[in-house]
Amino acid sequence: MTGRERGAVLAPEQEAFAPGEITPDQLPPDTTPVDPDLLETAEEGLERRHGDPRRVVVIGAGLAGLVAAFELKRQGHRVTVLEAQLRVGGRIYTLREPFAPGLYAEAGGMRIPRAHDLTLRYCELFGLPMRPFVMGNPRALVHLGGQRMTKAEADAEPGRLPFQLDDRERGRTADDLWESAIGHLRTMVARDGLAAWDHIVREYDQYSLYEFLRAQGWSNGAIEYFTVLNFLEADMHNSLVEILREDLGGAYVDMQEIAGGMDRLPNAFYAQLEDEVRFGANVFALDQDPDGVTVHFKTESGRFSERADQAVVSVPFSVLRTIEVVTPFSAAKQRAIRQLNYHASTKVLFQVRERIWEDEDGILGGGTVTELPIRRLNYPTPDPSTRRGVLLASYTWGQDALQWGAMDEETRLEEALDDVARIHPRIREVYEGGASHAWYSDRWARGAFAMFAPEQQTQLQADIVSPEGRIHFAGEHCSLYHAWIQGALESGIRAAQAIHEAPAS
Amino acid sequence: MASPIDLLGVLRDGLPGRATEPRHVVIVGAGIAGLTAGLLLTEAGHRVTILEARNRLGGRIYTYRGFAGRMYGEFGAMRFPRQHRLGQHLIHERFGLATTPFGMEDQDTLIHLGGRSVRRSDFTPESFDFALPPGERGRPPADILRDAMQPLIDLAAEPGGWERLIERYDRYSLLGFLLERGVSEPAISLLGPVFNLEGRLHFSLVEWFSHWHEDVFGDLEFIVDGADTLADAFAPALLRETRLGAEVQAIEQHPDGVVVHWRDGVGAMAAVQADECLVTVPFVLLRHMEIDGLDPDKWFTIRNVYYGRAHKIFMQFSRPWWAQDYGITHGVTVTDLAIRNVVYTPAGQDPDTGRGVIIASYAWEQDSMAYSMLDEGARIAQALQDLAKIHPQAASTFEFGVSHDWALDRHGGGIGPLFRPFEMTSSFYDDVVRPVGRVWFANDACDRRARRWIEGAIAAAVKNAYAIHAGMRDALPAAEEHA
Numbered sequence: 001m002t003g004r005e006r007g008a009v010l011a012p013e014q015e016a017f018a019p020g021e022i023t024p025d026q027l028p029p030d031t032t033p034v035d036p037d038l039l040e041t042a043e044e045g046l047e048r049r050h051g052d053p054r055r056v057v058v059i060g061a062g063l064a065g066l067v068a069a070f071e072l073k074r075q076g077h078r079v080t081v082l083e084a085q086l087r088v089g090g091r092i093y094t095l096r097e098p099f100a101p102g103l104y105a106e107a108g109g110m111r112i113p114r115a116h117d118l119t120l121r122y123c124e125l126f127g128l129p130m131r132p133f134v135m136g137n138p139r140a141l142v143h144l145g146g147q148r149m150t151k152a153e154a155d156a157e158p159g160r161l162p163f164q165l166d167d168r169e170r171g172r173t174a175d176d177l178w179e180s181a182i183g184h185l186r187t188m189v190a191r192d193g194l195a196a197w198d199h200i201v202r203e204y205d206q207y208s209l210y211e212f213l214r215a216q217g218w219s220n221g222a223i224e225y226f227t228v229l230n231f232l233e234a235d236m237h238n239s240l241v242e243i244l245r246e247d248l249g250g251a252y253v254d255m256q257e258i259a260g261g262m263d264r265l266p267n268a269f270y271a272q273l274e275d276e277v278r279f280g281a282n283v284f285a286l287d288q289d290p291d292g293v294t295v296h297f298k299t300e301s302g303r304f305s306e307r308a309d310q311a312v313v314s315v316p317f318s319v320l321r322t323i324e325v326v327t328p329f330s331a332a333k334q335r336a337i338r339q340l341n342y343h344a345s346t347k348v349l350f351q352v353r354e355r356i357w358e359d360e361d362g363i364l365g366g367g368t369v370t371e372l373p374i375r376r377l378n379y380p381t382p383d384p385s386t387r388r389g390v391l392l393a394s395y396t397w398g399q400d401a402l403q404w405g406a407m408d409e410e411t412r413l414e415e416a417l418d419d420v421a422r423i424h425p426r427i428r429e430v431y432e433g434g435a436s437h438a439w440y441s442d443r444w445a446r447g448a449f450a451m452f453a454p455e456q457q458t459q460l461q462a463d464i465v466s467p468e469g470r471i472h473f474a475g476e477h478c479s480l481y482h483a484w485i486q487g488a489l490e491s492g493i494r495a496a497q498a499i500h501e502a503p504a505s
Numbered sequence: 506m507a508s509p510i511d512l513l514g515v516l517r518d519g520l521p522g523r524a525t526e527p528r529h530v531v532i533v534g535a536g537i538a539g540l541t542a543g544l545l546l547t548e549a550g551h552r553v554t555i556l557e558a559r560n561r562l563g564g565r566i567y568t569y570r571g572f573a574g575r576m577y578g579e580f581g582a583m584r585f586p587r588q589h590r591l592g593q594h595l596i597h598e599r600f601g602l603a604t605t606p607f608g609m610e611d612q613d614t615l616i617h618l619g620g621r622s623v624r625r626s627d628f629t630p631e632s633f634d635f636a637l638p639p640g641e642r643g644r645p646p647a648d649i650l651r652d653a654m655q656p657l658i659d660l661a662a663e664p665g666g667w668e669r670l671i672e673r674y675d676r677y678s679l680l681g682f683l684l685e686r687g688v689s690e691p692a693i694s695l696l697g698p699v700f701n702l703e704g705r706l707h708f709s710l711v712e713w714f715s716h717w718h719e720d721v722f723g724d725l726e727f728i729v730d731g732a733d734t735l736a737d738a739f740a741p742a743l744l745r746e747t748r749l750g751a752e753v754q755a756i757e758q759h760p761d762g763v764v765v766h767w768r769d770g771v772g773a774m775a776a777v778q779a780d781e782c783l784v785t786v787p788f789v790l791l792r793h794m795e796i797d798g799l800d801p802d803k804w805f806t807i808r809n810v811y812y813g814r815a816h817k818i819f820m821q822f823s824r825p826w827w828a829q830d831y832g833i834t835h836g837v838t839v840t841d842l843a844i845r846n847v848v849y850t851p852a853g854q855d856p857d858t859g860r861g862v863i864i865a866s867y868a869w870e871q872d873s874m875a876y877s878m879l880d881e882g883a884r885i886a887q888a889l890q891d892l893a894k895i896h897p898q899a900a901s902t903f904e905f906g907v908s909h910d911w912a913l914d915r916h917g918g919g920i921g922p923l924f925r926p927f928e929m930t931s932s933f934y935d936d937v938v939r940p941v942g943r944v945w946f947a948n949d950a951c952d953r954r955a956r957r958w959i960e961g962a963i964a965a966a967v968k969n970a971y972a973i974h975a976g977m978r979d980a981l982p983a984a985e986e987h988a
Binding site for chain 2 (some may be wrong): 130145162163164208210211214216220221224233236237317321322324328331334335338339340341342371373399400402403405406409415440441442443445446447453454455459
């Protein structure tokens with residue numbers, strides 16, 4: 001018996017394709033799988049129902065755990081949140097130390113796209129002030145092969161970039177090439193919404209981005225051009241569908257940040273859950289029996305356990321992997337936990353006494369791209385109250401991030417300074433100090449976020465999200481918004497909903 | 506094209522002829538590739554300077570000797586296939602090191618899944634509930650795998666089979682191919698742990714296939730006194746020419762030579778001028794070096810050669826219970842627990858101590874991640890907890906544990922290069938091995954047939970040493986690709 005034919009689905013002419021119908025700058029239609037009723041949860045809470053309040057233990061006080069606890073408490077359930085660290089937020093991590101008073105930077109999640117409605121609803125619920133997060137700044141730089149130019153110049157004259165393109169590719173921008181390859185899918189999603197995604201997953205889940213582009217006949221130069229400019233080079237061997245989902249879902253369109261720091265969102269949840277959160281609680285085992293769930297944890301002062309009717313496990317699968325599950329999960333769940341691919345990410349941050357890029361290059365926010373090891377710079381949102389600022393001097397994924405992660409902090413800062421100085425030669429004059437965070441080596445994260453390898457959505461997704469008896473799962477990895485707050489919130493609400501609606505035992 | 510050179514002949518007999526114009530060659534890295542090239546060039550009358558960031562020779566040949574008595578643990582290379590002729594030549598003929606078989610199959614080892622252990626000798630697909638569909642139910646797992654691979658087996662048997670395998674199948678990951686062949690997901694769940702495929706599913710089909718088909722793991726040996734004795738065997742010839750603790754920062758290329766800049770452990774910079782520079786460290790480390798004159802395609806491959814993440818956790822026990830209680834003398838127990846693979850290494854034992862040492866966990870990629878961020882104490886404790894679920898004796902006999910995580914080893918850059926789909930074809934691969942001006946590249950990524958093995962590193966070293974000696978420029982000699 002032969003399985004699927006590879007390559008058969010790739011000819012774009014097979015699909016109705018009207019090039020240029022939708023441009024990448026337009027806000028995409030609402031293609032998100034967030035149900036409308038889920039969206040209302042932020043304002044209205046879960047649907048009211050009668051029944052005894054449940055005792056629920058939530059493992060992890062990242063946004064998934066927090067929203068689950070918050071919504072369950074709103075419905076009168078008795079919640080305990082066990083968090084190993086002494087802060088909430090998980091991979092939302094605003095660094096205020098070691099920076100000068102008033103300065104901060106985001107080691108983790110830093111931006112929210114307009115399309116992530118559920119996230120924005122919770123920001124609104126807590127009255128958090130939002131401001132634009134600049135993405136595509138034409139004055140930001142492209143620094144490749146030792147050449148420095150603005151993004152606008154690079155787009156106007158792609159021939160200046162050091163990539164060896166085929167005749168039919170030459171003179172076109174990376175975005176233009178990409179639209180030729182996937183424009184028909186953009187059209188299909190605009191036309192058919194969720195049904196289009198079923199088709200896309202069925203036909204394309206077998207491909208990595210690299211396999212897809214190669215099968216489309218792209219030259220290596222074009223692949224390099226597109227992936228370097230879009231920070232995808234370290235991502236090329238992950239699932240194509242992940243990249244499509246972000247692009248066609250508008251994950252980088254019209255972005256915002258929370259003024260004052262992204263940690264204001266988890267902290268706002270925490271303000272409603274102060275009595276429910278137990279910090280410094282490192283869960284090492286969990287068990288369930290017909291009557292309930294037992295969660296064993298240790299603190300620096302001893303071992304304890306918490307008994308409940310239901311549990312929400314909101315820690316990453318990479319962390320769950322080393323928590324003892326006394327009554328084993330189903331084989332399918334175990335396989336999902338073992339195999340789900342996690343991506344590495346490292347950020348290096350510089351405090352500068354003067355934001356030289358603003359005066360010298362007129363760059364007000366946005367990002368610079370380079371093939372140097374730092375890969376990209378993100379300029380902070382201009383703040384007229386101070387000349388200082390914190391520059392995201394390097395933001396890397398995958399193998400790039402592992403290399404940075406393997407260095408000690410001093411070496412990271414020194415190496416990043418070398419790279420930044422090639423792009424902004426005066427950086428050493430204004431540099432005051434720095435910080436960095438490698439999520440791969442973060443004991444409580446063990447990777448930056450879930451990122452499907454080819455075939456994994458088809459093979460694993462159902463098993464990733466399904467509950468095991470009284471134990472429910474949440475976190476960005478339990479959604480199709482990998483790496484995004486939206487996924488954490490969506491999965492957390494779903495877990496809360498399942499517990500809230502479960503029949504009394 | 507000139508006729509292919511005989512790599513074994515060159516390694517055995519030396520580079521042809523004495524250097525008429527002796528060159529000064531800086532070699533970056535004192536792993537097996539750097540050492541082999543250094544030896545050949547020195548013996549042919551050239552001058553070499555080896556710069557090595559670590560304080561030892563060997564690179565990813567790394568023997569840990571902190572156990573009781575004469576016991577040791579191989580964090581890096583530990584087993585050497587007898588079919589690897591270049592490695593065999595160095596080990597036996599050149600250096601006369603004593604070896605013993607490193608068996609991989611021991612029917613007394615276990616398959617431990619879902620909390621239950623079954624001896625390999627008792628294992629059948631019915632031992633665990635894999636819910637195989639009717640067509641696969643009852644069939645030996647090895648047959649399912651062989652049937653899936655039949656087209657490749659047939660092609661490999663044809664003349665020019667190797668080239669045609671790459672041409673035809675390079676675009677496949679192992680997983681993609683198994684699915685296309687109609688192997689069911691439950692069967693893949695079965696094959697994964699039994700044949701240790703899970704860490705390879707998303708990597709190159711052809712690379713995995715060639716190792717499996719040629720049975721690279723079928724006839725292995727280890728160096729009795731430890732793999733580091735192979736690296737140390739080069740010391741008399743080369744240690745004097747080696748600067749340890751020298752981390753290379755930049756390589757300048759000029760029309761008439763190179764300048765290699767390095768930094769010592771306290772940050773002081775120094776430079777050495779030479780005629781040529783042979784880079785033997787993993788490509789992933791070159792990201793953080795400045796190298797003049799490399800073209801964009803070369804940088805593209807440097808950035809994109811993928812290095813696997815992996816760790817080994819060794820443990821010393823007060824008695825060798827695996828032999829005493831289970832009759833296990835070698836081989837591997839596989840499990841779905843986080844430790845994944847337990848290797849009862851025949852290497853590094855010292856019966857006089859009454860004790861024994863095993864690899865409690867050897868895991869790759871995603872599986873390695875579960876341990877990477879733990880501190881050493883927590884790593885050992887968690888691995889021991891898992892091991893005791895399979896072997897309860899482990900808990901009460903544990904004495905000492907030590908681990909090495911190659912993903913976090915700054916000078917290793919990972920355990921070794923892995924091909925991903927599309928990377929074995931010439932359009933990608935030629936750029937991997939291609940020298941650029943006076944900068945040459947020889948490491949274990951620079952060989953298609955024996956990547957990640959010392960064999961691949963040695964082969965690349967011989968080719969590059971030959972080319973430098975012969976005065977070639979921007980080219981390497983042709984050599985047959987053989988296992």
